[in-house]
Amino acid sequence: MPELNRIQSEINRIFEDPFSLLAPSTSFFEGWEPKIDIYENNDNITVRAELPGMKKEDITVSLDGDVLTIAGERKQEEENKEGETYRAERYFGRFQRSVTLPHPVDMKKVQATYKDGVLTIVLPKVEEAKPKQIDVKSS
C-alpha cells in the first residue's frame, strides 16, 4: 500500500516538522521525489535539489506566483537495460516537486544551475521582502 504509506508519512511530517508549512507541498504523484534543501539570506532564497544522473535538458523549473515547481524525467542508460540486474536501488522515470516560497521573489532574476547532480535555484527576493534596518533616533 504505497499510497497509504505516503499519506501517513505526509500527515506525520505536518505534525512533526515545524517547517512543514514552508516546505514542499508533496503531491500524491506516482514517481520519485528529489531531496531538497532551502536556504535564505537577506537577498535570496536558494533551493537545492539532489538530482543525480540527469541531463540538463530533462529538468524543468517553473514559478507560478509563490510556488516553485521542479519536474523532469530521469532516464536509464540503454546499456544497463540489457544486462542481468543484480541490484536496483535507483529510481528512474518522472518526478515532480513543488515548494511554496516564504517570500515574494523577482521572477525575472531567478537563476538555475545544474552541477554534480545538484540543481541550485537562486531566487532574489523583491525589494519589499528584504529585511530593513530601522534607525533608532535619540530624542
Added chain:
Amino acid sequence: MNAVTESRNQTVQTPQSAQAPGQDGRGYIIPPANIVATQDGYIAELEMPGVSKDGIEVTVEGNELRIIGRRQNDLPDAELCYCESAHADYRRVFELGPDVDTSRITAEMKQGVLRLFLPKSEKAKPKQIEVKVA
C-alpha cells in the same frame, strides 16, 4: 553466483545515528546503487549528488572494492531553513567475486553518478565451443 556482493557496510551508519567518524565526524551515507551484469563484466552505478570527480576515491584491496565520495563544500552563504539532504559524505564497500579482473576496473563520474565498469577476466567469459565434424 553473485559476483558483486555487499560487505562490511555495517560500519557505515546513517546520518541519524551518526557515530562512525566521517571526514568531519558526521558519519557516512550509503549511496544507492544499481548493478547489472553483461557479457563482458559488471556495471555499477552509485548516486552521490554533490560530489565531483575530485571527491571520488575508489580502491581495491584483495577482493574488496571500497568507494568513498566527498562532497564539494559549495553551499550558499545563507541560513538553512529547510533540510532533507544529509550533508554527509558517502561510503560503500562491495565484495568482488573471483571472476572480476580487478586490474582493469574503470570509473567515470557524471552529474553525481559514479559509473564503474568491472570487467570479467578472460577466463570467466562465456566461450563458444566449436563442434568439429569428424
